Amino acid sequence: KMAPMSGCASARLLICFGYLLFFIVFCLSGAESLLTYDRDLLLSIRSAMINLQNSDTGPAFPPPLEPGVNPDLGPLLPVGLPLPRRPWKRKRGKRAGFFVQLRKILRGEALPDRCSAAVLWRIQQKLNGVGLISLLNGAPDAGRYLKAWETKNPRRRSLESLCSLARQPPAIIEPGAHTPPDSSAKMMLINARSIANKSHILNDLFRTKKFNFLWISESWQRENDVTHLRELCPQDCSFFSAPRTTGRGGGTAVIFKKHFSCQIISSNSYSSFEMIMIKIGRVQPVYGILVYRPPGSTSSFLSDFQDLLSSTIKLDRIIIVGDFNIHAEDLSNSSTREFLNMMNSFNFSQHVSGPTHRAGHTLDLVFSYGLLVDKLQINDVVFSDHKSVSFHINLNSESLLPDSAKQRRIINSSTILNFSSLFDFVPPSSDDVELLTNSFNDHCLKILDQVAPYKTSRSSSASSSPWLNNQILDLRRSYRKAERLWKRTGLVVHREYFKELLESYNEAVENARSSFFSNLICQNKNNPKVLFDTISSIVSSPPQQAQLSSADDCNTFLHFFENKVLNLRSSIPPAPPLRRGGPPVLRVFHLLLPNYTK
Structure with missing residues (x-):
């Protein structure tokens, strides 16, 4: 019976010991420990240490916080640092990534409290050696701040070693200086696919958008048939056309304003594509080439087009437009790469960077050499499966023809009355008819200049369409x-x-x-x-032809005939010198007898 009492006493002793231990722990719980970590901070430290151990530079740990750090100091970040490249793809829905937080820092925005220490530690490594960086913005204690230390740069790069280059100051135009007139030409390229049933639509589009040049491929006009081109061409415009000589379809045409000095250039014909070439201006001309390439062999087209580019190598300013039927957007195509490389080898720039066909392909292209092409737009149209391409180029002022101005006097009934009231001619006292006539004319002209002076009137270029009701x-x-x-x-x-x-x-x-x-x-x-x-x-169509010639060609032509004349002169033997005798000498004198005088 004593054994159960001993077991009960031992159990009570253990209970008392437990209560005592609980009391000691409860009473000492208010004492501060040396370091206190919450759950979020421990998880952040763990992820940061894992990233540091797995970094490329090997295991490295940040130094302890320096004793003189002010916890209220804001982040000191440089201005204009380049953003590093993204090392991995960010998943959808993540907004706490490295680049997102780095952009916030560079914009001066505060970081959220939930930002992970791993991301902040990567930011510290990118912004190396720039002072104090707030790792957890808004933390109340200084333990949330670390100082970025200088690490060894394996490639020895330093932004401080870069020297700033002085830029050329912009040109200052003095007041009153002469500036050339604006000679920008607005152009549009369109694959019409027959202008027979849309000539008036193109006419209205040309006049409404105020284009200066309209390049049309696939005009589908037959030879010696310009009726639809006449319908398309406004009154103040002219046109050049090159229809397909055999078969149906094809053809090219250019519509332009008459105040531009334009000439059509005769050139070689090619079997793989159709073209028309014009010359804009005279002193420093711009040569425009419109190309339409029907579907066919690419190798023959590249060979023929290379011959065309070789013939224009002496020209200074060229623009080439047209429908090339080459998918310029597909750089994986060998034919496309070969064509674009050929254009680059001739220093041509391609300006179209979007789909120009309903199927999503880039077929209509604009190339330029020595010209500034800007304001390029691709617009959808409903009358063709191709889109229109509009752009501007700069032309010299000499490309514009001078305005036709006329001077005239406006004489009406009031002019006659004013002339009569001012007429007070007093003839000079002379009998010379010429003097009297000149005096009378001068006096009348003087009065006429007062009552009806000359006024300059310019010819109107507005298009007239009397059939519009x-x-x-x-x-x-x-x-x-x-x-x-x-x-x-x-x-x-x-x-x-x-x-x-x-x-x-x-x-x-x-x-x-x-x-x-x-x-x-x-x-x-x-x-x-x-x-x-x-x-x-x-x-009728305007017949204008001009030979493709330059100053060097003209000089070569001149020297050819000069050398030919010199060669002919050198082949002719010199003529013998003329013998000149002395003065006449009287050697014989006969006496004149009276019989000879009868």
Whole structure:
């Protein structure tokens, strides 16, 4: 019976010992320990140590905090440091990555408290040697600050070793200095795929957008047929065309304003592509080449096009545009790479960087050499499966023809009365008719300059279309409104509605123009001059040809004939010298007898 009592006493002793231990722990819990870590900080230290151990520079630990550090000091960061490259891909939804926090620091924004120490430690390594960096912004104690120390740079690079280069100051234009006039030309490239059923649409587009040049590939015009080009060309414009001589389709054409000095250049013909070449200006001309390459062999096209580029190597300023039927966006294609490398070898720059076809390919290209091409835009159109490419180039002022100005006097009834009131001619006292006439004329001109001085009037270049009636103008307003709606929404139904109105407008203008010329011919059937002028304005084309020549070619031509004349002179033997006798001498004298005088 004593054994159970001993076990109960021992159990009570253990309970008392437990209560005593709990009391001691509870009473001493208010004492501060040397270091206190919460859960988040321990996890941050663990991830930071793992990243340091796995770094490329080997295991390295930051030095302890220096005793003189102010905990309230903000982050001292340099301005304009380049962002390092991203070493790995960031997962979607992550907003606490290294680059995100580094951009916040460079923008001067505060870092969140939940930012991991591993990310902050990487930021410290990138911003090496720049002073104090706040690892955990907003921490109340100084233990959250570390000093970045200088590490060994394996590649020996230092931004302090870079020298700043002085830039050339911009040119200052003095007040009153002469500046050349603006001679920028606005151009558009379009693959029309037949202008027969869209000539009036292109005419309205040319006039509305105020283009100076319109480059058209695939005009589908037959030889000696310029009727649709006449319909397309406004009154103040002219055109050059190169239709396909055999078969259907193809063809190129250029529409330009008349105040530009333009000439068509005769050049070689190639079997793999069609082209037309024009010359803009005279002193420092710009040569424009429009190319259309039908689908076919790429090797033959590259060979022929290289011959064309070789023939233009003496020219200073060239622009080449057109539909090349080469997927310029697909650099993995060997034909594309070979074509672009060939253009680069001739120092041509390509400016189109987007899809120009409905299928998403870049087929219509713009190349330039020695020219500034800017403001390039690719716009969608509904009348072709190609998009239009518009751009600007700078031309010399001499490329513009001088304006045709006229001087005239405006004489009316009031002019006659004023002239009569001011006429007080007193003839000079002389009988010389010439003197009296000159005095009278001078006096009349002096009075006429006062009452009716000369006024300069310039010829108007506004296009005149007398066949446009109110119905056509309403259709034009309707289709432009539909175009703005389609551009704003991008819906297919709005695109089809705009296309339908555009076709109705083109048909209405075609019918009105035909009726106008029919009535004009019927009214002047007895006037041959009006009839011939009317027919000529409809079916004739401006014939202009110019040879591709430069100053060196002209000098070579001149020296050829000079050398030929010198060679001919050297082949002719010299003529014998003329013998000149002495003065006449009287050697014989006969007496004149009287019989000889009878």
